[in-house]
Amino acid sequence: MKLCVNCDNPLEDESLYCNKCGDKQESSGTSEDTSENVINELPQDELPQDDLPKRKLLTPRTIIYGVALILFLAISAITVYFNTPEQKAKATIDNYLNALQHGEYVGGFKSGSFEDYANVLDYKYVNTRHGMSYDGKDILTFDLDSYNESEERFSSDLEEYLQKMKDLYLNDKNYTLIESNSEKLVIRDNKVGHSFSFLYDLQVTNELGSPIYKKVIFDVDNFSGEYKISYYFDK
Template sequence: MSSEIMTPLITNKTKTILKIIIVALITIAIATWVYYSFYHPYGITKKVVSNYIGAIQKMESTYSFKDSNIEDFENVLEYKFVSYHDFTLEYKRITYDRKMYDILEKNSGKSFSEFLTDVQKKNPGRIEKVNTNEVVVWLDQRFDEVKLVYDLVVTNKLGQKIYKKVLFTVNNSEGTFKIRNIYY
């Protein structure tokens, strides 16, 4: 008799545990989707490119989405995200060369070679390149760079539709994610 009473309790406990596991898995899946869609560099860069294309379509300013040296498309009729081409984590670098010496140390009495030696001493473990003309140092600041591939249907200046496969390079090297280069 005691085993008959215990069986339904175990079944109810098992059902409760399974429900908790299912809810936990669904929560993890939703949290992962939200993270990669809105907080991870993949999601952020995809949104920057979509906003840039949307601004072109609405004939609005694209300045906040790209570097000033990038020329806009005439018009984008259709676009489709294809894939992420590359994701890299880069460290900012500073090059100490003759120009930097002229700005920082020329009037101090130090020679150029002494200047380069001092730079090396002040930055142990962060030197990327050393030669007689320059010292390149990694800074502690890092930035993310993502390359995204899109299929675009654009119009040229004559109004003709043209299909283009486009590679957008987006990074946050200056603090905010912006399109730094467009290859097509």
């Protein structure tokens, strides 16, 4: 039963017009539509289970694959990081200082001849000062212009300057003479690889055995095929 929209006269659900006032009635719709509307108005937690939206559940296999992928990516990133030229060069210094701490042989970490600290108590990497790559094709030219720019105060004239540069570079197997005359010296840099300069904080002992702190710069390169410390000096 329903009531007339105009005079509240009781009417059958199917009535289109009021039998008392004659006013047209609104359609009540089908019972199927009504039940559907009621269901749509219900909160999600009160819906029948068959009407709830279907949700995809993670299976154990999916979870395992996801974890494996994350681990693979993490391991790959770590491997790439520790295999960069800079990290390999830095590892050479760390291994050298660690060997000094334990009184072990350190000759395999050095390409240059320099004295080692007698007793390293502790060390800490501070920063990478610079890094360079070499392809064996760099050309070094020394002439009047370079003499005027940098070496005038160390040499009395151009001839002395060129001779100093020749003595400095041509005693090193990494350099090859291309041209030499009274006005110019041209040398090829044959080095292939990488070089880095690192700053470290070191705690060592002095002659009296007392702890002292030093800032030390290490130069490392792999021109011989593997990374070696070529020199170090206190900053």
